[in-house]
Amino acid sequence: MSAKGVYIPKFVLVSFTVGVLGYYVVRFPLLPLSSETKLSLGYSRESLLNMTMRVAKHGFVAREYSVETKDGYVLGLQRIQTGGSVKGGKKVPVLLMHGLLQSAASWLDAGPGAGLAYLLAKDRDVWLGNVRGSHYSRRHTTLDPDSSSTYWQFSVDEIGRYDVPALIEKVLNETGSETLTYIGFSQGAGTYFIMCSELPHYCEKANLMIALAPAARQTNTKSVLYRFLTESMTYLEGVLTSLGVQEVFSKGALSQEFLAFFCQLSSLSTKICEMGKDLLDSLDSLHPGSITNDTIRTLFSNFPAGTSVHNLARYGQSMKSEYFQKFDYGQQKNLVLYGSEEPPKYNLSAVTVPILAIYGRNDGLVDTKDVQWLLQRLPNVKESMEVKDPLWNHLDVTYSQYTGEMIFPKINEYLNKYDYAS
Incomplete structure (x- = not known):
């Protein structure tokens, strides 16, 4: 039993601790296996297909x-359609944005x-964005992610300032629509x-903006494993950077390939996937039967998809702050960067778009107290729904x-209400 009564199986905690301190934080690709070899080992065909396929x-x-x-980052963006015309008039395109350590x-x-x-x-024109440093957005016009430490000096601060507006502009330019519906999960x-x-x-x-388990401040996060990970990065960022480690949990790294490989083996998949569920439950909260074994096998071929040490350190800071604010570099550097000793707080009153918020009572990462704190500061919340x-x-x-x-019925209700382009 750990802090706040959250149980973490010993093998998960030990494995995680060893991993974070060793290869688990290093992008260390394994020798690639061919698709034919993976199929013979029992990999599902779904897990071997790229997104388009x-x-x-x-x-x-x-x-x-x-x-x-x-600022020169090159992001991947995928568009999904039925192939036919959308029924019921011209509907506003929908942009989906993934959470931390995920991809589209x-x-x-x-x-x-x-x-x-x-x-x-x-029946809608759906766009899937990918943020910098994740698997489909690991590129830059001048910086090499494999050798440049500068590439990895980003957090949600830069993702929000540069990535999100660039993706919105691209969707609007390609569709000719004046507006879009933005659906954001967590990060x-x-x-x-x-x-x-x-x-x-x-x-x-x-x-319209649909906020699914929205992550702003995370003062009340219950997940011991998530706190351990992010707060460790806050303290260890300088050490890891000096060792040349700026990227963590990337797709293709030892950690991700290990989970993908063993979860796909037909003879071991049930037991290994149960361990995978155990890991997810330790990261979040228990919800037996909600995520199927087939989904576990597929998701570990895509998750984790990578981010920067700096970004995880930023989340570690959010665990200790009562505010939703920029990265805290310390008084001296804050003065240089921000003109104040304290990092500036984000102006949530500027979020004037109509908002539907959906969250879960059992959320181990984004606690309901922090969701309510956030919603009280957003000026145009049309509805907040606890699942x-x-x-x-x-x-x-x-x-x-x-x-x-x-959650889909409520999402669809609001899309229908706000859907049609002028």
């Missing part, structure tokens, strides 16, 4: 785009019956609020087999 397999059409931010693939991992991207794309919601604070005119480019399932947790948003009945 996965979408096509289920009868949708996918297209990939590259988006350049104002997370919206697909639960399959066509439960993945939110699939559910939406049946994907928090970075939208940052954008509105820093660049308020971008809020006018959305007709009726009392065990609904954080990772259920993207991976639960019950997404179609627990």
